[in-house]
Amino acid sequence: MIDPASVDAIASASYVAAIEDDGWQRWLAELAGSIGSAGGIFAVLDRQSLALDYSVQLADNQAGIDEYRAEMWRRDPYAHHFAAFGSGPPELRTNNELPIIRNASADYRAWQEDRFGFHSSIVLTGRLDEHHAAGFCLHFRREHADRAHAARAALASATGAIFQAIQLGMRHRQLLQESYWRGLDAVVDGRAAFLLGERGKVIRMNQAAEALVARRAGIALRGGELACARGDRGTLRALIHHAVHEERGGTILVAGPDGEPALSATIYPIPRRMRPMVSHEPMAMLTLRPIRCAAPVSPLWRGAFGLTSAEARVAEQLSEGMADRAVADRLNVEVSTVRSHVKAIRAKTETRSKGELVALLARLAGS
Secondary structure, three states: OOOHHHHHHHHHHHHHHHHOOHHHHHHHHHHHHHHHEEEEEEEEEOOOOOOOEEEEOOOHHHHHHHHHOOOOHHOOHHHHHHHHOOOOOOOOEEEEHHHHHOOOHHHHHHHHHHHEEEEEEEEEEEEOOEEEEEEEEEEEEHHHOOHHHHHHHHHHHHHHHHHHHHHHHHHHHHHHHHHHHHHHHHHHOOOOEEEEOOOOEOOOOOHHHHHHHHHHHOOOEEEEEEEEEEOHHHHHHHHHHHHHOOOOOEEEEOOOOOOOOOOOEEEEEOHHHHHHHHOEEEEEEEEEEOOOOOOOHHHOOOOHHHHOOHHHHHHHHHHOOHHHHHHHHHHHHOOOOHHHHHHHHHHHOOOOHHHHHHHHHHHHHHO
């Protein structure tokens, strides 16, 4: 069990956890280990919508964690306790001291014990601001129910210090993120910028990006995810997937509205060391800029890569963000002919994929 000398260290570690990437997972695991807990959760909750703004779970049943994240957290009485928490000082309680926990549905309690073996708990809860509550639950198995009371007694004197450190760390991280975002917005020089999370969802966007989405000028927001307003939607999804899951950057062209230039979309995976400065679970930054060519680029590509006239015409359509079928329709040829030209262009430009080819065309078209 935890000794009194370790209580101050727990408070200090909670501040560090708020600043560091993956800090809460390590902090929760260390705290659980020190008091003999079988698992738990740290969460930041929107009190109005009951949405989990941020959470980490600790348990030895990954399938159960996935089930909780997908569905069961909405029925979690601890989440409802967080949402109902008033404006007083933070509190540390056992589950038996909280009516909302004691009166939780038998189905949820049975699910929790079946999946994880959790029987009793300690809960620290406090308000971060007007709209958000934060805290942790640490759970104990039935045979270790006495540990919950011992842990509460050991941590009781440090409840205020622990939550104050959590609150301060999260505020400092928020200020750091705001400063980083303002600096980024200045650096991108008018380009639309989107911050993407681990599932490709848009976490944040600058004013230029908001304007682009509002006008549906080549890009749209569907279910929180970016999509092409027209043309080849799969290419954008693939670009984002490679950045989020494989940490690979790249560039594609996105077709603009009729009469407007195509957009060059470039994605940058965010290095792990930079993520605490950006947002919770950020994975990639995507920027968009219009491609404006002062003159036709077909002669440039013919001279640079030895393309035939037909291949150069296909390359020029690709540079406008058009899919193969749209190129075929515009040039009045078969789709198979376009694909054959694309294959020949890739060989002559020594590009390994159509995405790499389009990225090369984008750089040349924008130069």
